[in-house]
Amino acid sequence: DVKVTQSSRYLVKRTGEKVFLECVQDMDHENMFWYRQDPGLGLRLIYFSYDVKMKEKGDIPEGYSVSREKKERFSLILESASTNQTSMYLCASSLSRPPMGSTFGSGTRLTVV
Amino acid sequence: SQQGEEDPQALSIQEGENATMNCSYKTSINNLQWYRQNSGRGLVHLILIRSNEREKHSGRLRVTLDTSKKSSSLLITASRAADTASYFCATDFSGGYNKLIFGAGTRLAVHP
Numbered sequence: 001d002v003k004v005t006q007s008s009r010y011l012v013k014r015t016g017e018k019v020f021l022e023c024v025q026d027m028d029h030e031n032m033f034w035y036r037q038d039p040g041l042g043l044r045l046i047y048f049s050y051d052v053k054m055k056e057k058g059d060i061p062e063g064y065s066v067s068r069e070k071k072e073r074f075s076l077i078l079e080s081a082s083t084n085q086t087s088m089y090l091c092a093s094s095l096s097r098p099p100m101g102s103t104f105g106s107g108t109r110l111t112v113v
Numbered sequence: 114s115q116q117g118e119e120d121p122q123a124l125s126i127q128e129g130e131n132a133t134m135n136c137s138y139k140t141s142i143n144n145l146q147w148y149r150q151n152s153g154r155g156l157v158h159l160i161l162i163r164s165n166e167r168e169k170h171s172g173r174l175r176v177t178l179d180t181s182k183k184s185s186s187l188l189i190t191a192s193r194a195a196d197t198a199s200y201f202c203a204t205d206f207s208g209g210y211n212k213l214i215f216g217a218g219t220r221l222a223v224h225p
Contacts, residue, residue, distance in 0.1 A: 042218055
């Protein structure tokens with residue numbers, strides 16, 4: 001069964017910490033995405049990548065960076081976590097560009113205290 | 114904002130009834146997709162309808178698209194308690210974007 005795996009379901013971090021959220025897909029997809037989901041706001045795109053070592057800013061990249069050293073792995077980095085980054089983070093991958101049926105991971109619920 | 118908007122925000126029905134959710138968007142699209150999210154989980158792709166299609170079916174799901182009104186609807190027929198979830202529409206815009214824009218979703222509760 002093909003899947004997108006996010007390394008943590010729940011994470012609690014302190015303000016100012018550097019946080020790494022990991023995402024791995026086994027479908028050989030070139031396209032990978034990081035979203036955050038907040039009540040009433042839907043999913044907002046943080047960063048995306050269409051190839052290894054390539055990244056593009058989404059709609060809300062401030063306070064985040066990403067790394068894509070290998071095709072199957074796309075990491076989201078919170079350089080200095082803040083309480084307003086408490087959210088659900090969702091990773092997705094897709095075969096096509098633009099995405100025509102993305103596969104999502106189960107999500108990481110991050111709490112910054 | 115380029116975001117799609119779902120209507121209603123929440124819907125509560127009994128098992129066996131039909132559930133209809135609507136999505137409106139603002140600019141021309143290549144396709145529109147519907148996703149489902151069970152509580153606290155990731156999204157699951159349900160169905161995609163292209164801009165040159167008007168209606169599409171998949172099992173108990175029926176999606177319509179009206180590009181003149183920039184709107185789509187998702188109909189779930191003979192709903193079941195297991196259909197309880199949030200439903201999101203997502204659009205990719207034909208203006209050169211290569212990403213999906215999601216709406217805020219409709220929370221559907223199906224009561225036994």
